[in-house]
Amino acid sequence: LPGLVGGFGPEWVGVSVTMPGKFAALAFADERTERAELVGSANTLVRTASGWRADNTDVDGVAGALGHRSGLRRAIVLGSGGTAPAAVYALAGLGVGAITVAARDPGKAARLVELGSTLGARATFADLAGAGLPEAVQRADVLVSTVPADAAAGYAATFAPVPVVLDAIYDPWPTPLARAVADAGG
Structure with a gap:
């Protein structure tokens, strides 16, 4: 570059x-x-x-997509890669008070938890294979997925109860994750 x-x-x-x-x-x-x-x-x-x-400007994309929604208090960011920090930043900027980073690697997720805390949110980590994930899903108002569609597909049923999903992936659309949330009434 x-x-x-x-x-x-x-x-x-x-x-x-x-x-x-x-x-x-x-x-x-x-x-x-x-x-x-x-x-x-x-x-x-x-x-x-x-x-x-x-x-x-990924921050603007997330904030613009979700900013018109009221009552977003608890969010899950799925993934800990390149777009995830922008999602955490945008959610905190929208006033989301609790952000759970759902990922496989606690080391990579730690930076996102720290970022969320720095921005004033209660940020926590949930292992994708861990026992704490279902509770986070039940409490969440919004899910921002920052992982490839095929990676999220295996977790689609887990995240289906979240009423609002923003999937950073737009091709193919709908993603298996977006379809699962829609099928569950979200």
């Missing part, structure tokens, strides 16, 4: 960055928004007078 973007002429005023380049975009930038730094990745680079500014 540095070699590519660093070679762009002045006609390039911005760049959209996808995975796996989001971490490199943050490191490459001359300046970073606070949220990009907190999230730990950038999906947007904008040319400024001093170079390139990094931002993470």
